[in-house]
Amino acid sequence: MVRHNTMAAPRRRGWSLASEFAVAGGGVMLLAMLAVGLWVTGRIEEAVVRNTANATALYMESFISPISQDLAVSPVLSPGARRALNEIFTNTPLGERVASYKIWKQDGLVVDASDPAMVGRRFELTEDLRLALQGEVRADFNALGDPEDASERALGLPLLEIYSPIREVWSGRVIGVAEFYEIASGLERDLAVARRNSWATVALVMALIGASLHAIVLRGSRTIDRQLADLVRLSEHNTALRLRVQQAVSRFTEMNDQALRRIGADLHDGPAQLMAFAALRIDALRTAMPSPEAEAEIDAVERAVKDAMIEIRNISRGLSLPDIDRRSLDRLVRDVASAHAARTGTSVEVTVSGAADPPELSPAVRICVYRFAQEALTNAWRHAGGVGQEVRLSLEGPLLRLAVLDRGPGPAAEGGSGDGMGLAGLRDRVESLGGSFERTSRPVGGTCLKMTLDVKGTT
Known part of the structure; x- marks a missing residue:
């Protein structure tokens, strides 16, 4: 079955595809840039801090480890060892780089420190201290949140906190941990430069990727807009042609029915x-x-x-034809049903819903309704014996629906009824006005013939 539906012209979008991609893609690229930038700068900072700490720890171990060998056999450092450590961290160029230091035993005991008040105190093992006691060099930049870091926090300087294991010379066993705080003003500047450069690199790469993708989408968007404009023009042209064809068919139908009416009158007279x-x-x-x-x-x-x-x-x-121009659709359908009932001696039930008669209804539509009801009832009488004949007319908005039902043994044939145009002619008449024609079998038995017309599209 062919359906002629009015194709609505595609609605123009407020934004083009390229604009939508620029907004959505820009947001995604910004989030991606933030995620990648944070990850890259974090990895760079971690690598710089780790490398600096390893180099510093190796350098410090060469001084501290020989002096701290007392920890292998004693829980405390000897006075000579403590004095030597104090000399290293106060009267040497190394001491100028170190703000403070602590020497730890495995149980969290501070056996020596630049702050005498810390010596002999015991603290809970932090994660960094625990790993250092297992032999790892640990470092944190400006992480002074532990309870034993109170004096270092008060300095207000950028500090690199380094935990360096102290090993026994001959066995390599960890006998303590040297914790020292290196003044890291230079490291802070280097990290700032590294962050700035990494963010600039990530932003540049993301901008290039975004610009490349936007260029591709922009080219595709322009192609789509051009094709959409072509489709709109083609749709408007086809709609105009369809309306012209329907108007021509409507005029031809009127002229044909007028000619048939004259022939009928001439035959009668x-x-x-x-x-x-x-x-x-x-x-x-x-x-x-x-x-x-x-x-x-x-x-x-x-x-x-x-x-x-x-x-x-x-x-x-x-x-x-009767004088259909002066009759409402309701009256027209009821007159067809009454004439059919009088001619065949059968009963026809008529149901009407919706507007009775829209003023803009064209003569071609009225003729189509009249012929459809007339021919469909004739088929119901010939093929179903007139059993359960029913006509249903409804008008909802622009859609006019007319159905003729029966409860006969089977569907009506597509051919003519003998003295009419037949279902094939009805189908052609309905579809020439842009409507649809349906013939279905009812679940309770019998046939339903239905036509649907957009009355606004046929005026």
Whole structure:
């Protein structure tokens, strides 16, 4: 089944595809840049701090480890060892780089420190201290949140906190940990430069990627917009052509039905009247020729004339239309049903819903409704014996729906009913006005013939 639906012109978007991509893609690229930038700067900072700490720890171990060997056999450092450590961290260029230091035992005991108040105190092992006691060099930049870091926090300087394991010379066993805080002003500057450079690099790479993708999407967006404009123009052109065709079909239908109406009137007023006159003259002929042989011939001629009169009147009645322009759809459908019921001796139920008669309804639509109801009821009578005949008319908004139902044994044929245009002709008539024609079998038995028209598209 062919359906002719009015194709709506595609609605223009407020934003082009390239603009939408620029906004959405820009947000995604910004989030990606932040994530990548944070990850890269974090890895760079971690690597710089680790390398600096390893180099510093290796350098410090060469001084501290030989002096701190007492921790292998004693829980505390000897006075000489403590004095030597103090000399290293106060009277040497190394001491100028170190803000403070602590020497730890495995149980969290501070056995020596630049702050004498810390010596002999015991603290809970932090994660860095615990790992350093296992042999790892640990470092944190400006992480002074532990309880033992109170004096270092008070300095207000950028500090690199380094935990360096102290090993026994011959066995390599960890006998303590040297924690020292290196003044890291230079490291802070280096990290700032590294962060700035890494952020600039990430931003540049993301900008290049975003610009490349935007250029691709922009080219595609322009192609889509151009194709969309072509489709809109083509749709408008096709819509105009379809409306012109429907208007031409509507005018042709009106002209054709007017011609058929004239032919029907001419048949009724011309040949039918002459045949009636001939029938009247047959009685005079019977009187003038009283022989039995002539009587038989006259009877045959009379029967032929009467049959011809019936045929002519049936043809005239089928071709002629009532004055449909002055009738509402409701009245028009009910008149068709009443005429069918009177002609066939069957009953027809009519149901009407929605607006009774829109003023903009074209004559072609009215003729289509009349012919559809007339032909569909004729098919229901011929193929279903007139059982359960029902006509349903509804008008909801611009859609006019007309259905004719029956409860006969099977569907009606597509061919003509004998004295009408047939379902094929009905289908052509409905679809020429841009409507749809459906023929379905009902679950309870019988057939449903349905037409749907957009009355606004056929005015």
